[in-house]
Amino acid sequence: MSDSEEEESPDRQLKLVVLGDGTTGKTSLATRFAQETFAKQYKQTLGLDFFLKRILLPGNLNVTLQVWDVGGQTIGGKMLDKYIYGAQGILLVYDITNGQSFENLEDWYNVVKKVNEGSETQPLVALVGNKSKLLIFKY
Numbered sequence: 001m002s003d004s005e006e007e008e009s010p011d012r013q014l015k016l017v018v019l020g021d022g023t024t025g026k027t028s029l030a031t032r033f034a035q036e037t038f039a040k041q042y043k044q045t046l047g048l049d050f051f052l053k054r055i056l057l058p059g060n061l062n063v064t065l066q067v068w069d070v071g072g073q074t075i076g077g078k079m080l081d082k083y084i085y086g087a088q089g090i091l092l093v094y095d096i097t098n099g100q101s102f103e104n105l106e107d108w109y110n111v112v113k114k115v116n117e118g119s120e121t122q123p124l125v126a127l128v129g130n131k132s133k134l135l136i137f138k139y
């Protein structure tokens with residue numbers, strides 16, 4: 001086997017952007033995924049938080065996922081377009097006990113569409129309903 005065959009394949013970087021209203025649980029999802037932690041206490045994300053997670057996909061494919069955790073208050077702000085630009089994946093997060101947070105996803109999605117207007121490749125967009133256990137307590 002030659003040296004080049006023994007080397008691991010270089011990492012492929014993928015950008016995943018997490019969007020949605022404040023307190024829907026975006027940071028919690030990102031930290032649970034990237035660091036396997038969960039904080040009960042709320043700490044507002046100011047602007048942007050950033051996490052990296054290296055994963056190995058079938059076929060020995062190394063992927064470094066960049067998770068861009070965007071603060072809920074950035075909607076309507078100047079920086080949001082720049083955060084979204086170049087993403088391969090978007091998570092649109094709402095709190096299932098807060099209907100308004102679901103309705104407001106339309107505004108978030110409109111920004112995603114605007115940023116990717118005219119671009120050849122479009123990001124994959126997933127809808128995430130968070131805080132499912134709270135529903136048991138509410139109803």
Ligand SMILES: Nc1nc2c(ncn2[C@@H]2O[C@H](COP(=O)(O)OP(=O)(O)OP(=O)(O)O)[C@@H](O)[C@H]2O)c(=O)[nH]1
Nearest residue numbers: 022023024025026027028039040042044045072131
């Ligand atoms: N019960 C419950 N609480 C959650 C869940 N996810 C997040 N939380 C709590 O909800 C609060 C807000 O969570 P964050 O992850 O900070 O919310 P965020 O969307 O990042 O908020 P912003 O920074 O304002 O954009 C925190 O107190 C979390 O502990 C969940 O699945 N269930």
